[in-house]
Amino acid sequence: MSVLENIVKKSRHIMIAGHIRPDGDCVGACTAAYLYLKKKFPEKKFTVYLETLPEVFAFLDEENTIFSHELSGVAEPDLFLALDCGSPDRLGAAEAYFRQAEKTVCIDHHISNHAYAAENYIEPKASSTCEVLYGLMAEAEIDKEIARALYIGIIFDSGLFHHSNTSRRTMEIAGKLMETGIPFWDYIDKCFHERTYTQTQLLGRTLLGSMRVMDGKVIVAAITRRMMEFYGAKTEDIEGIIDQLRITKGVEVAILLHETGEQTYKVSMRSNEYVDVRKIAAYFGGGGHIRAAGCNMQGSVHDVFNNLTEHIEMQMHTEK
Numbered sequence: 001m002s003v004l005e006n007i008v009k010k011s012r013h014i015m016i017a018g019h020i021r022p023d024g025d026c027v028g029a030c031t032a033a034y035l036y037l038k039k040k041f042p043e044k045k046f047t048v049y050l051e052t053l054p055e056v057f058a059f060l061d062e063e064n065t066i067f068s069h070e071l072s073g074v075a076e077p078d079l080f081l082a083l084d085c086g087s088p089d090r091l092g093a094a095e096a097y098f099r100q101a102e103k104t105v106c107i108d109h110h111i112s113n114h115a116y117a118a119e120n121y122i123e124p125k126a127s128s129t130c131e132v133l134y135g136l137m138a139e140a141e142i143d144k145e146i147a148r149a150l151y152i153g154i155i156f157d158s159g160l161f162h163h164s165n166t167s168r169r170t171m172e173i174a175g176k177l178m179e180t181g182i183p184f185w186d187y188i189d190k191c192f193h194e195r196t197y198t199q200t201q202l203l204g205r206t207l208l209g210s211m212r213v214m215d216g217k218v219i220v221a222a223i224t225r226r227m228m229e230f231y232g233a234k235t236e237d238i239e240g241i242i243d244q245l246r247i248t249k250g251v252e253v254a255i256l257l258h259e260t261g262e263q264t265y266k267v268s269m270r271s272n273e274y275v276d277v278r279k280i281a282a283y284f285g286g287g288g289h290i291r292a293a294g295c296n297m298q299g300s301v302h303d304v305f306n307n308l309t310e311h312i313e314m315q316m317h318t319e320k
């Protein structure tokens with residue numbers, strides 16, 4: 001009997017839940033654990049809770065039979081299975097059930113996880129919770145549907161096998177999952193690369209209008225309200241455009257302005273190796289991370305660009 005089966009064998013009502021604002025690994029792990037256990041124990045009751053189901057992963061629960069997004073009226077489970085969740089307060093509405101359950105189990109890969117359940121399976125070196133979960137299942141029992149969910153979790157958290165958490169084992173597991181016959185190429189497009197036509201047009205228009213300054217080390221572009229209107233674009237359609245600018249050869253900093261009002265812009269910045277864009281964003285009242293930050297600024301597009309590049313120049317001078 002696999003470890004996963006052993007965990008639940010004595011329980012009647014099992015609640016499976018992941019973290020709030022679930023991502024691909026979280027959705028994949030909850031789906032895979034549910035499908036695996038339901039097949040093994042069809043007589044048991046399962047409640048699978050996630051706060052929401054992101055649109056791109058909705059196909060994992062096409063028939064709408066797996067996930068609950070609402071828990072009022074749901075009976076207390078005797079077993080609570082927390083997946084991909086680093087601490088109980090990130091369980092959202094399911095936290096109260098976790099506190100009451102007779103038995104609690106946590107399967108995770110977050111390094112910050114302090115083993116908060118009674119029984120814990122935490123592998124901080126694993127690429128994803130789906131990778132950990134795979135190790136608790138019997139290989140022969142992993143059908144196409146389960147493999148699909150695990151594979152999506154793995155590619156999501158490993159950034160398509162390119163983050164440093166990707167190991168030989170990650171690739172080996174992915175290989176085993178591929179062998180079940182899943183259309184693995186399709187998920188990559190669906191979950192990572194797919195754009196609406198509006199997004200494609202806005203991306204193209206923005207890139208065409210971009211300019212390089214400071215010997216090509218900085219690339220700048222702006223999206224005006226008129227452009228947004230012309231293409232019928234929404235704010236979320238801008239996502240990802242800054243990264244297309246950033247990967248331009250020779251570029252250290254990418255800057256994207258999004259006009260939100262009269263001479264008012266939401267500024268996004270990305271850097272590749274040495275410029276601390278958080279510092280610059282903080283100077284103008286914003287924040288973020290060293291390589292990804294943002295702020296709001298006012299003035300003409302050129303004034304904003306000039307103000308920002310001045311700060312980039314200062315950093316390049318002091319750091320070189």
Ligand SMILES: [Mn+2]
Nearest residue numbers: 025084129157
């Ligand atoms: Mn994860």
